[in-house]
Amino acid sequence: MNKKTAWIVAIVFLLIIIVWGISKDSQVKNKNVIKLGVVATMSGAGANLGVPWVGGMQAAVDEINAKGGVNGKKFELDVQPTAIDGAESVNTVRYLLANNNPDIFFVLFQVSAAAINPILKEAKKPLFSLSFSRSIPEKNPYAIKGNFDSLTGCEQLTQYTKDNKKYKQLGVLMSGEDYNVKCLEGIKKVEPNIKEYHYNFGQTDFRSLLAKANHDGVDVLEQVAIDFEYLAMFKQINELGYKIKMACNTASECMTGQVKDVVPAKNLEGTMGIDFTPINTAESDFGKTFLKNHPTYDVKNLTNYTAMGYDSIELISKAMESCKADDPACVVDAITKVKDYNSVIGSEGFIDRVQQFKMNIYEYNNGNWALKQ
Amino acid sequence: MEYLIHLAILFSIYVPLAVSLNLVVGYTGLLSLTHAAFYGIGAYVTTLLMINLGFGFFPALIIGMILAGVLAFLFGLVLSRFRDDYYALVSFGFNIIVYSILLNWIKLTNGALGISGIPRPQIFGFVFNSNFSFLLLSLAFALIVYLVSSYIAHSSFGRLLKGIREDEKVLAVFGYNTTLFKLTIFSLTATMAGLAGGLFATYIAFIDPSSFSLNESIFILVIIILGGMANLRGSIAGALFLILLPEILRLVGFPVDIAAQMRQVIYGVILVALMLYRPVGLMGEYKL
Amino acid sequence: MEMVPQFIINSIIAGSLYALVALGFNFIYGATKFFNLAHGAIIIIGGYTVYFFSKILGWPAIPSIIIGILFAGLIGYLSERFIYRKLRARKSSHMIMLVSSLGILTALQAILTILFTNRFQTLNKLENVNTTFNFFGGKITEVQIFMFLATIIIMIGIVILLRFTFFGKEVKAIDDDEEVAKTVGINTNYIIGIVFFIGSATAGLAGIFQGYDIGLEPTMGMSLLLKGVIASIIGGVGNVYGGVLGAFLLGFVENFGIWKISGEWKDAIAFGLLIVFLIIRPSGIFKK
Numbered sequence: 012m013n014k015k016t017a018w019i020v021a022i023v024f025l026l027i028i029i030v031w032g033i034s035k036d037s038q039v040k041n042k043n044v045i046k047l048g049v050v051a052t053m054s055g056a057g058a059n060l061g062v063p064w065v066g067g068m069q070a071a072v073d074e075i076n077a078k079g080g081v082n083g084k085k086f087e088l089d090v091q092p093t094a095i096d097g098a099e100s101v102n103t104v105r106y107l108l109a110n111n112n113p114d115i116f117f118v119l120f121q122v123s124a125a126a127i128n129p130i131l132k133e134a135k136k137p138l139f140s141l142s143f144s145r146s147i148p149e150k151n152p153y154a155i156k157g158n159f160d161s162l163t164g165c166e167q168l169t170q171y172t173k174d175n176k177k178y179k180q181l182g183v184l185m186s187g188e189d190y191n192v193k194c195l196e197g198i199k200k201v202e203p204n205i206k207e208y209h210y211n212f213g214q215t216d217f218r219s220l221l222a223k224a225n226h227d228g229v230d231v232l233e234q235v236a237i238d239f240e241y242l243a244m245f246k247q248i249n250e251l252g253y254k255i256k257m258a259c260n261t262a263s264e265c266m267t268g269q270v271k272d273v274v275p276a277k278n279l280e281g282t283m284g285i286d287f288t289p290i291n292t293a294e295s296d297f298g299k300t301f302l303k304n305h306p307t308y309d310v311k312n313l314t315n316y317t318a319m320g321y322d323s324i325e326l327i328s329k330a331m332e333s334c335k336a337d338d339p340a341c342v343v344d345a346i347t348k349v350k351d352y353n354s355v356i357g358s359e360g361f362i363d364r365v366q367q368f369k370m371n372i373y374e375y376n377n378g379n380w381a382l383k384q
Numbered sequence: 385m386e387y388l389i390h391l392a393i394l395f396s397i398y399v400p401l402a403v404s405l406n407l408v409v410g411y412t413g414l415l416s417l418t419h420a421a422f423y424g425i426g427a428y429v430t431t432l433l434m435i436n437l438g439f440g441f442f443p444a445l446i447i448g449m450i451l452a453g454v455l456a457f458l459f460g461l462v463l464s465r466f467r468d469d470y471y472a473l474v475s476f477g478f479n480i481i482v483y484s485i486l487l488n489w490i491k492l493t494n495g496a497l498g499i500s501g502i503p504r505p506q507i508f509g510f511v512f513n514s515n516f517s518f519l520l521l522s523l524a525f526a527l528i529v530y531l532v533s534s535y536i537a538h539s540s541f542g543r544l545l546k547g548i549r550e551d552e553k554v555l556a557v558f559g560y561n562t563t564l565f566k567l568t569i570f571s572l573t574a575t576m577a578g579l580a581g582g583l584f585a586t587y588i589a590f591i592d593p594s595s596f597s598l599n600e601s602i603f604i605l606v607i608i609i610l611g612g613m614a615n616l617r618g619s620i621a622g623a624l625f626l627i628l629l630p631e632i633l634r635l636v637g638f639p640v641d642i643a644a645q646m647r648q649v650i651y652g653v654i655l656v657a658l659m660l661y662r663p664v665g666l667m668g669e670y671k672l
Numbered sequence: 673m674e675m676v677p678q679f680i681i682n683s684i685i686a687g688s689l690y691a692l693v694a695l696g697f698n699f700i701y702g703a704t705k706f707f708n709l710a711h712g713a714i715i716i717i718g719g720y721t722v723y724f725f726s727k728i729l730g731w732p733a734i735p736s737i738i739i740g741i742l743f744a745g746l747i748g749y750l751s752e753r754f755i756y757r758k759l760r761a762r763k764s765s766h767m768i769m770l771v772s773s774l775g776i777l778t779a780l781q782a783i784l785t786i787l788f789t790n791r792f793q794t795l796n797k798l799e800n801v802n803t804t805f806n807f808f809g810g811k812i813t814e815v816q817i818f819m820f821l822a823t824i825i826i827m828i829g830i831v832i833l834l835r836f837t838f839f840g841k842e843v844k845a846i847d848d849d850e851e852v853a854k855t856v857g858i859n860t861n862y863i864i865g866i867v868f869f870i871g872s873a874t875a876g877l878a879g880i881f882q883g884y885d886i887g888l889e890p891t892m893g894m895s896l897l898l899k900g901v902i903a904s905i906i907g908g909v910g911n912v913y914g915g916v917l918g919a920f921l922l923g924f925v926e927n928f929g930i931w932k933i934s935g936e937w938k939d940a941i942a943f944g945l946l947i948v949f950l951i952i953r954p955s956g957i958f959k960k
């Protein structure tokens with residue numbers, strides 16, 4: 012290919028893009044649909060949360076649409092797979108605003124949420140954020156927060172462990188991610204005497220840090236971690252033979268099936284956890300009903316995040332009974348004021364647009380989570 | 385239309401990145417894989433000065449650029465001992481170290497949480513709030529960087545750089561201080577990357593370390609290799625293509641769960657195909 | 673100070689893993705003089721192959737592992753046969769080969785993610801959970817002992833191969849000068865193909881151990897590779913003993929480093945060590 016050809020290719024290319032861009036702008040708007048825009052990661056890091064979450068939302072949307080929708084309007088779920096990256100999330104949201112113009116936005120991770128928050132605030136679009144951090148609704152009156160709140164959650168779990176004298180020395184083994192920073196804040200409110208062990212997110216070799224913790228007399232480690240981190244921690248504590256118990260925020264994240272593959276059940280006795288979502292989702296009431304109604308759904312993708320996604324749609328569908336889709340203030344207000352909807356995750360309403368849950372404290376006994384409080 | 389403006393802004397931020405890296409890799413023959421580090425320094429310094437110390441955008445940007453250049457000078461001193469593969473590897477290492485600092489120096493950078501609420505640039509009371517006005521600003525900067533780079537490339541300094549690429553030993557024998565030249569171009573291009581960083585920060589209004597990792601350095605490298613080594617217009621074409629590529633993939637409509645990975649596969653295949661069949665890139669004059 | 677024995681064991685474990693990566697990498701570098709970045713993907717391919725056979729198909733461990741090692745070797749061989757060989761035939765520079773290996777790494781990693789998702793996977797099943805042994809006050813598991821032994825055996829094996837066999841002499845000849853080796857009648861392509869196979873198989877083994885010891889994720893390859901590269905450079909690139917020594921040194925520094933420095937700086941420490949070495953003793957501990 013010589014230079015001339017290269018130029019021609021480039022110009023043709025450019026023309027295609029411009030034509031496409033113009034054609035998108037003239038898309039007819041369908042007034043009879045409530046459009047939900049989802050910024051989620053479907054492959055790559057975080058997909059193990061994103062895929063079940065979207066699965067739950069889609070299932071709820073299908074069910075509601077099958078019953079005729081809300082006030083005659085059906086839901087339309089527009090999922091844009093986006094990596095957990097600020098610039099990419101901004102790209103996705105701008106794309107959504109320019110093309111489908113969703114009525115309500117959903118986002119899963121803190122980095123994505125923080126990046127798109129100002130844009131959606133300016134565009135006056137309701138944003139349902141499932142990141143662990145309160146900073147999203149704090150900075151945007153159209154934003155609502157669901158999911159675990161690591162500040163209050165960690166505080167509550169620590170209170171339980173302290174009241175029940177579960178530890179002599181508490182420790183935290185944490186990455187620098189925001190949910191952990193807030194968790195540590197919550198822990199310190201109850202127990203200021205805590206030993207900290209930090210690592211970079213992505214690391215999985217905790218052996219030397221654990222040796223340090225053991226040497227420091229730590230007998231309970233409490234933090235927020237992702238499933239693979241918990242897996243490595245449990246496995247290595249077991250191999251090293253240390254008498255350290257884990258306190259998990261959240262319980263469902265830490266005792267995944269994989270952990271039971273690598274650590275004998277008796278060594279998992281006494282693990283503590285806090286959670287609001289249906290633990291052991293596939294066997295819970297929600298899970299069983301879900302699979303009955305959606306028999307082709309891949310069970311591997313049925314996790315507590317499925318329940319969360321499902322729940323958000325039920326919540327919104329209830330809220331939208333009294334609001335028009337293009338009235339964001341009404342939508343946000345209605346969502347936060349919904350009473351008795353079909354909540355599968357024990358929602359107790361909202362305070363300051365932050366969703367409240369009935370938190371349960373569990374201890375792992377005989378191969379299962381036992382409710383303690 | 386709004387979305388096209390958004391893409392155009394991204395394009396105008398990548399032009400300085402691509403053009404500056406091309407000066408280092410294409411003209412001087414130094415396979416630097418740490419460009420994203422300077423991009424990141426520019427972004428963070430600009431941001432911190434604006435948010436913590438209330439600086440205006442333009443002064444903050446200039447300081448960000450200068451600091452990126454200074455850091456590049458220090459890196460360059462270490463890098464100047466190495467050639468080819470080693471150079472690439474050590475530059476890798478620098479990128480990772482800078483990324484690590486951005487991620488872990490939480491008191492300064494807020495770590496993985498990132499810094500949000502970065503204000504738009506202001507000049508004489510006019511705030512670049514609308515995206516269209518921002519586009520004009522970023523295009524203006526892109527144009528300036530391009531013109532400066534073009535001037536360098538066609539000047540006698542540019543010829544010296546090409547000489548270093550072709551045969552550094554000969555030049556040294558003739559009494560040219562090749563190390564100084566390499567340091568100069570490395571620092572200068574770092575300030576350009578810092579410029580892009582400052583623009584990026586005020587546009588997206590939110591920055592976090594993940595935008596400045598090794599993957600970003602590799603992305604910029606793919607742009608210039610595709611566009612053509614030692615051809616600045618090629619870098620512009622390359623930037624255009626790679627900004628638009630994800631949008632085209634969106635059109636093609638890959639199944640929702642593999643779209644992002646397909647992009648990576650395509651980048652990889654582009655690199656291999658280019659190296660096999662057209663190592664000079666689309667418009668380049670020089671093979672790596 | 674009863675932590676110390678455990679720290680020492682942890683250092684040896686980490687060092688063994690890095691050493692396996694370095695061994696394969698160095699072996700390939702020795703014959704072809706280029707940094708094969710695709711090595712990173714091949715590490716993980718070995719692990720995932722075992723995952724596929726032992727966990728998805730339910731085959732027993734030993735046959736799965738053997739297939740894993742062979743398949744990794746095969747992928748390495750294929751990349752050499754169909755890509756690198758063509759580039760070498762055209763006398764492509766090392767940077768072109770580096771960039772093409774980068775392309776292969778990117779594409780392979782993405783393909784693995786598409787096939788196996790980004791979910792973290794372990795290779796263990798409860799029946800063969802790692803038994804632990806006490807060792808001078810620290811604990812070490814069966815898998816970790818095997819990893820260490822494998823490192824030593826392979827290291828000795830490669831040294832014997834290079835020094836005492838005809839094959840080894842041919843490899844050395846190619847390393848000295850490929851052109852001359854050809855004229856003397858050595859089938860360089862054939863020899864290099866075997867070198868790639870062996871080096872890549874070793875990488876696959878590293879990935880397999882990683883899978884049994886901790887677990888697998890598609891993007892792990894890059895960071896393991898970088899550690900292996902650091903180990904090789906510190907110890908002396910191309911030198912078999914050097915790579916292993918550098919790996920254990922790296923393991924020690926990383927683990928003892930967190931005694932006093934907070935754990936988040938682990939990666940930065942590793943690269944810092946690299947840069948210190950490159951400044952003080954760029955040729956590494958052992959010369960080639």
